[in-house]
Amino acid sequence: MSPLVDVETHLGRILDTARGVVAAQPERTLERVPLGEARGRVLAADVEALAPVPPFTNSSMDGFAVRAADLADLPDDDLSLPVDGDVAAGAVGAPLAPGTAQRIMTGAPIPEGADAVVPVEATDHSPGPGPAPARVRLYERPVAGVYLRHRGEDVAVGDQVLTAGTLLGPAQVAAAASVGHSSLTVARRPRVLVVTTGDELVAPGEIPGEGHIPDSNSLLLAGLVAEAGGTTVHGRSRDDVDAFLATLDASLPEVDLVVTAGGVSAGAHEVVRQSLETRGIDFLGVAMQPGKPQGFGTVADSTGRRVPVVALPGNPVSVFVTFHVLVRPLLAVLTGADPDRRTFEVVAGRDWPTPPGRRQYAPVVLSRGEDGEILAEPPHPQGAKSHFAATLALADALAIVPAEVDGVRTGDRLEAFGVRGWGA
Known part of the structure; x- marks a missing residue:
């Protein structure tokens, strides 16, 4: 009996093969998608700011835009100015005339000439809807630069905002939008052919007869593939070599990975092993439990392109465990993600x-x-x-x-x- 292969050796071979596949087929692994479709994808190229954040200097408070120097000589108990303008978010106000204030809303551009904002709560003007007052009294002396969000203080044009390999969540997609992008280059979702085998399998929900069991592995693997960022092409094969190879060959040109469940041991009816050994797939014992019998290698499609094949044992817990330990890291490489898992x-x-x-x-x-x-x-x-x-x-x-x-x-x-x- 051949000695068992340790998990690190087996996984290392799988990941090296996956990296070689990505390097050999860059045109199959990347695509440009609109931001609305980018969440959950892995970024394939660094993102630099096309626009500054904030895009213009604006107010961080509802209040009054002033020039601090205009109030420098006024006594603390008489800090008042005439109001000569009203700037809403999305509008651009006129330049601030010396010795005046303009009412301003949060996010509105700071008028030319203003250098501070006094919050409405620190004035005699009531917050909320209504016309701007003719004059406003301030209860605190303004300081130049206070309550201003300066253009580009978060990100300047050309700054790197996101790095390749980042898993794109809502915050990352929003960041890309905020710096001027409408689409991103991401790793294409790998297409995975999932083949479950066995004459004993029946469709989920079908009442199994004596000696038959529901095919839960197909649903299990499809869900695990989706969680790992891939999409599934599903096939089911009888315990027949010709039927299995026909299922395999029909789908190979359109997939990036093949995952099988069952038929990998040393029994008399191990259809996956009997079929794939003729295609150069290695079958071995791995020093792990569950999941000892496995197969791995690559097969060629009709164009000669090499497609990785991972042959897993058929017991559902073995499928679940070996997928997480071996297949999920492989899919991470295909999607540009980090294959390491945090423990x-x-x-x-x-x-x-x-x-x-x-x-x-x-x-x-x-x-x-x-x-x-x-x-x-x-x-x-x-x-x-x-x-x-x-x-x-x-x-x-x-x-x-x-x-x-x-x-x-x-x-x-x-x-x-x-x-x-x-x-x-």
């Missing part, structure tokens, strides 16, 4: 068994202990087993148990990464 410390809330000589990625439910520590427990009393599909839905994270640990004990400290909330 955090958890404390085992109870005992659970581990396999000898293999790193365990245990689905766990998280909670807060009385001392603030994060407690982790498998969602099922029997621990982390690869066929416990229903209780998998309760998992918040995967706890990482080193291969040399012969069993988790209550109070053990482990690293984990989130798969739902909790840093996911």
Whole structure:
């Protein structure tokens, strides 16, 4: 029996292959999209400001624009000026005449000649709608520069605002709009062919007969691909080599990655292994639990383009774990994101068994202990087993148990990464 490959070696090969695919096919990996479609995408090029922020010097308060020097010689109890203008947001007022004030709204351009704003709350004028007063009395002496937002004080033209590799959320999209952009260059969403195999599979909702099970893996993988920034092309194959290869070849030209579930072990009817070994895919044992039997490599489409293939085991928990550990980082490379996942410390809330000589990625439910520590427990009393599909839905994270640990004990400290909330 061949020795097991450690997770880092296997993952390193997967990521190196993904980086090579991106380098060889730059035209397939990037696209320009309107800002309204950019949220959730990964930025592919640095963004520089085309316009300053703020675009003009404006008021940060509702109040009165003045020239501070005009009041320098007035006594504190008689700081009053005639009002000679009313500047609303979106309007441009006339220049400020010496010895006068103009009423101004938040965000409105500062009139030429003004150098300060006195908030309406610091005057004898009532806030709210209504005409500007003929004269205003100030209850505080203005200071030049106060309550002004100066042109370009946040960002100047040419400043870098966003860096390539940034996951674009609402704030990042808004920042791009604020500096003059209407579209961004982003990584194209990888198209992933998901193939589930097995004569025992029936469609979700169909009542399975004896020896049949619902095909939950297709929905699981489609959802995981979407969460990782990809889109799914789905296929299902019988346990027949010709049928499997026909499904594969029909979709290869339009996809960037193939992920299969099931049919990778050493049994007599392992259709994925029997099909893909003839195409140069390596099948191996990885020192992890769940997810020991796996396959990986690339296959050529009709044009000769190489497409990565990740063959996962068929048990639903194995699919879930191996996707998070191996496929999600691969998709991160294809989308230009960081493949590393941030981990955090958890404390085992109870005992659970581990396999000898293999790193365990245990689905766990998280909670807060009385001392603030994060407690982790498998969602099922029997621990982390690869066929416990229903209780998998309760998992918040995967706890990482080193291969040399012969069993988790209550109070053990482990690293984990989130798969739902909790840093996911």
